[in-house]
Amino acid sequence: MPGHMGHGAGRAVERPDDFGAVMGRLVRFCRKYIPAIVIGLVLGAAGTICQIVGPNELKNITNEISAGLPALVDGAPVLNAIDLDAVTRIAWTLVALYVGYALLNYAQSWLMATVTQRAAQDLREAISVKINKLPLKYFDKVSHGDVLSFITNDVDAIGQTLGQSVGSLITSATLFVGALVMMFYNNVVMTLCAIACCLLGLVAMGVIMRRSQTFFTRQQIALADVNGHVEEMYDGHIVVKAYNGEADSIRRFERYNADLYDSGWKSQFLSGLMMPMMNFIGNFGYVVVCVVGAALAMGGRIEFGVIVAFMMYIRLFTQPLSQFAQAFQNLQRCAAASERVFGFLDQPEMEAEPERGELLPESGDGEPAAAGAARDGGRAVVPVEHRRRLLGYDGNGDPVPVRGDVEFSHVSFGYDPERTIIHDFSASVKAGQKVAIVGPTGAGKTTMVNLLMRFYEISGGTITIDGVDTRSVPRWNVHDQFSMVLQDTWVFRGTVRENVAYAKRGVTDEQIVAACRAVGLDRYIRSLPDGYDTVLDEKSSLSQGQKQLLTIARAMVQDAPILILDEATSSVDTRTEELIQKAMDALTVGRTSFVIAHRLSTIRDADMILVMNQGDIIERGTHEELLEAGGFYAQLYNSQFALAD
Structure with a gap:
């Protein structure tokens, strides 16, 4: 099935025809889970805030320790006492922040995983119900493999990518904005330097992504050619041997395989540059922060703890960039899968059956009556599992055993109305x-x-x-x-x-x-x-x-x-x-x-x-x-x- 080449970054992404409309419909389908989703997102954002505040507390503990270290006054060392009470208080604050971060993110992950899998379960049930309501003419024109793909690949893609992407987007956005605010709060000059480094990296990443996307598209086409050829040759291998078509089959396979190799290694090579590029941006940011921070510290414009905080904030600031790209890719994949699933659910169903009480009386619990049932107020009452062989009733309302007389009278029909x-x-x-x-x-x-x-x-x-x-x-x-x-x-x-x-x-x-x-x-x-x-x-x-x-x-x-x-x-x-x-x-x-x-x-x-x-x-x-x-x-x-x- 197109677009299902395994999970991971750098994969070619199917694009839906109308991203906004299909995602809106998915939200409406999952509306009963929206309160739980909102709670999960709030928990994730709260955990991210704990992560953001952590480096600022590290700055404070670094400054407390630095203030208590020996200092040179007129060329002579002067011993200062470290405020252990303040250090201890800040250390426990750090412990609380990071424990809170871990617990809140665990709760968010558990909640989002539960909700998305429940939503996927509801989608599978909706597809199962839909299958039983579709006329046979639908399956005359749609392969069973496509229907199976809806209930397995597409629903799995929706459940997995939705759970990963929505939470990731919120936490990444919170982390990006929070880290940026805290960086400006600590020092404007160092923040502007860090942003300049990231912009250079973003430009390079954009060039690589646009280039690799072309090769990933080629890779999907080549993979489809290889799979189709192998399946075709396997199904018809007796005919291939009977007509001595092995040589031609091998030549075609080698051509398809060469195309797959060429596009595959280029796409993997270019996508493989993404992580080294992100590491380079982070390391380059470290260097800039250290150099600029050292210059400012020597000039007495900042404390040493600010440099320590910035070394962590630069990582928190660059980390969401790759997460944004991956989350948007996952949402595109989720929307494409949702579009196919909802397209299936929108297929015309069999004609609704009108009320037929005059032929099939219902029991008191709403179930159809059956032959041989006990009488209850003039109506037959039996469990639904015994509703067999009913077609008509006599004048007294008793079921008449089906004989099997069949009459066709001037029947006309066409699979196509025309x-x-x-x-x-x-x-x-x-x-x-x-x-x-x-x-x-x-x-x-x-x-x-x-x-x-x-x-x-x-x-x-x-x-x-x-x-x-x-x-x-x-x-x-x-x-x-x-x-x-x-x-x-x-x-x-x-x-x-x-x-x-x-x-x-x-x-x-x-x-x-x-x-x-x-x-x-x-x-x-x-x-x-x-x-x-x-x-x-x-x-x-x-x-x-x-x-x-x-x-x-x-x-x-x-x-x-x-x-x-x-x-x-x-x-x-x-x-x-x-x-x-x-x-x-x-x-x-x-x-x-x-x-x-x-x-x-x-x-x-x-x-x-x-x-x-x-x-x-x-x-x-x-x-x-x-x-x-x-x-x-x-x-x-x-x-x-x-x-x-």
Whole structure:
């Protein structure tokens, strides 16, 4: 991701389009933490004041000691008594100041770290909530890596840089102004000399920063080229070898690598001059302070303690200069990350769901009611974890078990409002029927399934389940009617038991074992080191077919009235396909099933086959009826067997 090259000075900084606007929005997002932030900043400023006063007290203790040292009067040494009470009093004052400085800065650091991490936590939660409200069409055009970057890199950048930069700006500003005031308070001439030294250093730093920024920008571009090339070659290394493209790949890599080396060493060299430059300014300031101070002390215009104080103040005066530059860089980075995060949070959400009390009565605690609930004042009352399979109620207000009748009536849809891809889709499916949807790539098969589950909202027409318009009930209620087995098997890091019972509460071990036994996976699972408690991760030895069987067992445990099988056997071998097909046949019993398949031999027993092309149903019927008609389906079927032969 651009701009994330590691933390540290000298890094190229992303710039937001509108720094003020995005930082204002970040402040509004964190408004509940503003009192704590203000307290933290006050503590930091107070600690800095303790640090600023310290050198002045050192001046006083130096002068007290100097006053008690032997002095020459008319060529003869005269002993003076050191006022130990005054020295002790000033020493304890110094101890109190520096202890106060340490405690106040510790408190500020703790408070700012807590606040910024809480703010980062709130941002991650806001992104998580937003993800669940975004329509699928957003993820069709935005990569998952970008979304992951929002919730990790960008939020981390906001939390870290905000905590470091805001406090640093306040303490640095306090330190800079305070040190300058104390320097003028002690001696104007020495202060003007110190400022002149710093101005020379600032000019040199400005030249170096402008020059190094160019090379850091080049370094980011070169780094992106190197990373992109390596990733591209790694993903396609088999093709590279097959076409003998290694030499060309190496030449391109060497060119990108040379650009990265050239820009990298120049940027690092120039940025590496910053710290020696700051040290030079500080040391040069020491020399000037010592020379000018000695001249003034010999002339009796200042005391020796002023020189001691100035030697510390010159360090306190120059130290904030580099901190200012780093803090502003961090704030630029924070603003750029905030701009991306808020841009994501501003994305259009799915349409808000209207009140649907007439179909889904709520319990007394505001949770939806569910089938089989106890009666309470004529309304069903159950905990939210039992809200399953609700779509409609009878005349008495009792939930009616979902049968699985599905009706598509003149459905139209387009991912882009200007381009309709489903024109006028109508079909009637009875409960328990097995319906196959076939057609060439891009015909709209998967789109129809997505519309059925309300992953997308239809542009026209209606889709009903048991006569209930799916747009008249909450999306969770629609999703509850379905189990899905997809081509891409999804197995998350967790135990076998957790994977099979995913998101289903109250599942017993017996149900899990029965589902795995039904798909022929039980024996293998028991052979694993921990059986059903074996954690599945990148080291697990499940084959692609076994993962597919596990997802079928998951669908069995869900026990939904409607089943969707989307190319569930397209990525396995013939023998594994037979095992999966048997498991799916068992799964479809008693359920309304929608099967999307390219292998037409797997759907010959379907009750109805819908043949789609360019968003429309062009044929429908059983396998035998469609073959006898000799139309598009017959051509597809015969071409597959011709290819097999």
